[in-house]
Amino acid sequence: xxxxxxxxxxxxxxxxxxxxxxxxxxxxxxxxxxxxxxxxxxxxxxxxxxxxxxxxxxxxxxxxxxxxxxxxxxxxxxxxxxxxxxxxxxxxxxxxxxxxxxxxxxxxxxxxxxx
Amino acid sequence: xxxxxxxxxxxxxxxxxxxxxxxxxxxxxxxxxxxxxxxxxxxxxxxxxxxxxxxxxxxxxxxxxxxxxxxxxxxxxxxxxxxxxxxxxxxxxxxxxxxxxxxxxxxxxxxxxxx
Numbered sequence: 001x002x003x004x005x006x007x008x009x010x011x012x013x014x015x016x017x018x019x020x021x022x023x024x025x026x027x028x029x030x031x032x033x034x035x036x037x038x039x040x041x042x043x044x045x046x047x048x049x050x051x052x053x054x055x056x057x058x059x060x061x062x063x064x065x066x067x068x069x070x071x072x073x074x075x076x077x078x079x080x081x082x083x084x085x086x087x088x089x090x091x092x093x094x095x096x097x098x099x100x101x102x103x104x105x106x107x108x109x110x111x112x113x114x115x
Numbered sequence: 116x117x118x119x120x121x122x123x124x125x126x127x128x129x130x131x132x133x134x135x136x137x138x139x140x141x142x143x144x145x146x147x148x149x150x151x152x153x154x155x156x157x158x159x160x161x162x163x164x165x166x167x168x169x170x171x172x173x174x175x176x177x178x179x180x181x182x183x184x185x186x187x188x189x190x191x192x193x194x195x196x197x198x199x200x201x202x203x204x205x206x207x208x209x210x211x212x213x214x215x216x217x218x219x220x221x222x223x224x225x226x227x228x229x230x
């Protein structure tokens with residue numbers, strides 16, 4: 001049962017353009033969402049997060065949008081740079097109890113930014 | 116961001132031996148750490164939650180007697196793969212949860228190869 005899904009295995013974008021990475025979830029108990037960037041043979045690097053009480057969070061070139069009713073979130077990177085090329089994972093978690101901090105990851109999307 | 120280290124980064128061992136992997140939060144304290152496993156071209160799979168001062172909690176299907184976890188201090192958790200088999204070969208990643216936060220920072224990972 002894949003509770004967090006990234007339906008696009010890969011995305012190719014021209015340098016300077018916008019990259020939009022999408023993520024859907026099925027568990028309505030999730031209330032905090034995170035995006036990570038990962039290179040092969042390395043651990044994920046935290047990028048940005050959003051609480052379910054918000055619908056947008058921005059940090060530099062990265063903006064995350066959350067649509068709770070659609071159970072959908074997206075990561076926008078603008079402008080995209082070749083150094084952004086990596087695998088991007090979205091992750092979700094729910095507050096409190098025994099699940100505190102436990103992340104459920106999507107399958108990842110490989111982003112390639114062409115010069 | 117916060118820094119998490121793992122040691123060793125790469126280890127090769129023979130079948131039947133045990134291997135210990137260390138995870139340290141370098142500039143913050145973490146009462147909770149997580150251990151993940153990543154198979155080739157797959158997402159990260161949560162194995163267990165490591166709690167300082169108490170027993171680890173394991174995800175369904177993860178053998179607690181095979182994957183021993185010790186969270187000895189607020190900055191150190193260890194994962195010991197006991198009686199390793201070739202199918203235990205994988206990329207193991209730890210993460211540390213920032214106190215009173217949902218944000219997790221990941222270590223660089225450990226590549227285990229069992230021959």
